[in-house]
Amino acid sequence: MLEIKPLSNNHLEALLELEAAAASGMRPAALTSALKAPAIRVLGAWQDAGKQEARVLIGYAIVAIGPFDAEIEAIGVLPGWRRHGIAGLLMQALIDVATQAGSERLLLEVRETNDPAIRLYQAFGFTLDGRRKEYYPAVEGTAGRDDALLMSRGLRS
Numbered sequence: 408m409l410e411i412k413p414l415s416n417n418h419l420e421a422l423l424e425l426e427a428a429a430a431s432g433m434r435p436a437a438l439t440s441a442l443k444a445p446a447i448r449v450l451g452a453w454q455d456a457g458k459q460e461a462r463v464l465i466g467y468a469i470v471a472i473g474p475f476d477a478e479i480e481a482i483g484v485l486p487g488w489r490r491h492g493i494a495g496l497l498m499q500a501l502i503d504v505a506t507q508a509g510s511e512r513l514l515l516e517v518r519e520t521n522d523p524a525i526r527l528y529q530a531f532g533f534t535l536d537g538r539r540k541e542y543y544p545a546v547e548g549t550a551g552r553d554d555a556l557l558m559s560r561g562l563r564s
Contacts, residue, residue: 409493411500414449414467416442421464422451431483433469441480447471448504452484452493468497470505470513477505477562479515482524494524498531506562513562516555518543525556533558 414422419442426433433441441447452466465488469480479501484493505513515533517524535558542555 408455409465409496410453410462411450411496412453414442414451414464418442418451418464422449422467425464425467425485426483428485429466429483431481433481433483437480441469444471446473447480448501450497450500450504452497454488466493466497468501470501472505472508472510475510476512476514476559477501477508477510479513489523494527495530498527502531502562510562512559514557514559516542516557519554519556520546528558532560534560 419439422438422442423435426435426438438449441449448470450468450470451464453462454465456463466482466484468482471478471480482494482497482501484497502513513533515528516539517528519538535556537557539555539557541552543553545552
């Protein structure tokens with residue numbers, strides 16, 4: 408059974424292990440800070456490992472809640488669990504958290520070459536607002552920097 412639940416400092420080790428495998432771009436210090444910050448929510452996707460075993464953290468998502476806008480900081484899913492709807496479940500949970508917090512809009516930025524993430528965001532109603540030229544460093548083995556696409560969606564009708 409899959410369950411989305413808030414993460415706490417008690418989950419730091421599992422979160423760091425997940426990020427090392429997921430490689431979503433979050434540094435360990437940023438993950439540690441996110442778990443402690445009052446305006447940041449860190450959610451985890453937990454999967455039962457088996458009848459006798461503990462549950463396994465297979466995905467996570469981070470949203471920063473501001474006075475009017477909330478911003479998605481990261482979504483990471485273990486490689487073996489990608490394309491199983493985990494990111495979509497985490498995205499819906501982030502939307503729910505931001506809406507419950509009273510945010511009017513949800514923001515994010517994404518590497519222009521990250522087609523799977525862009526499709527996910529578009530499926531959840533995000534639209535392109537702008538671009539930051541050469542924002543992301545070059546991916547290993549490539550030359551040049553990538554642009555960041557700035558996307559958002561409203562949370563109130």
